[in-house]
Amino acid sequence: MSAAASPAPRPKGTRQRGVISRLLIAAEGPLSVPELHSRALTELPSLGVATVYRTLKLLQEQGAAHIVTLDGENLYEASGRGHHHHFACRSCGRVFTLSTCPVALPPGTVYPGGFVVEAHEVTLYGQCPACAAAQG
Template sequence: MTAQRSTRQRDVIARVLEGAEGPLAVGDVLERAQATAPGVGIATVYRTLKLLCDQGRAHPVTLDGDTLYEASGKGHHHHFSCTRCGRVFTLHSCPVALPSGTVYPGGFVVETHEVTLYGRCPECVAAG
């Protein structure tokens, strides 16, 4: 019975990541998973996130020194961090035209890039 419960909990955690508007902190994953499966604990979240990363179904995102997690397979994208509510959103368009292979002065060759924009999300703007 324990194996079935763990599998159900892992499925809930995977669905939380897949349905998120952006990368989530471990505490956010726990809170959202518990809304569907109240028995989910923090250790299960950590184990499942590691498993999902090992399987290539999720990956860590480092933002301002914190590690967040998001589902894999979203292609090239960037993030928007709300300075008011703290949520992080996935941006599906790239604000930077910087192809791989671009050479910067000094001989720096670009392989990839990450961009995080900071400001207020639409809900926080509407709230004033």
């Protein structure tokens, strides 16, 4: 077989990065490493959790993903979603991205006491629609 007929070698991890990136983009909220690993295993059965950590670190370095710290736990989501906040369901534990901001506090606002706002993060807690309906 000639060199021209053989496929070009793929850089190591390209498939893993693609799957993990796609899962982050499709998620309805930030994901923990165990959640991301579990979802990725459906496409990559031999994927190790260490590879998930390495891939997330690389995606962060590239600006494609970032960390959301919620109750002391690092969760990961795709970058580029603009200003948004999160809702954490206390029943099922899932975290959802909220597309609207519940706080009208633009950067530059001077908060009482002289605090100058540069940014804000809000996490709402309660029951997601599915859990609320199940209790209803």
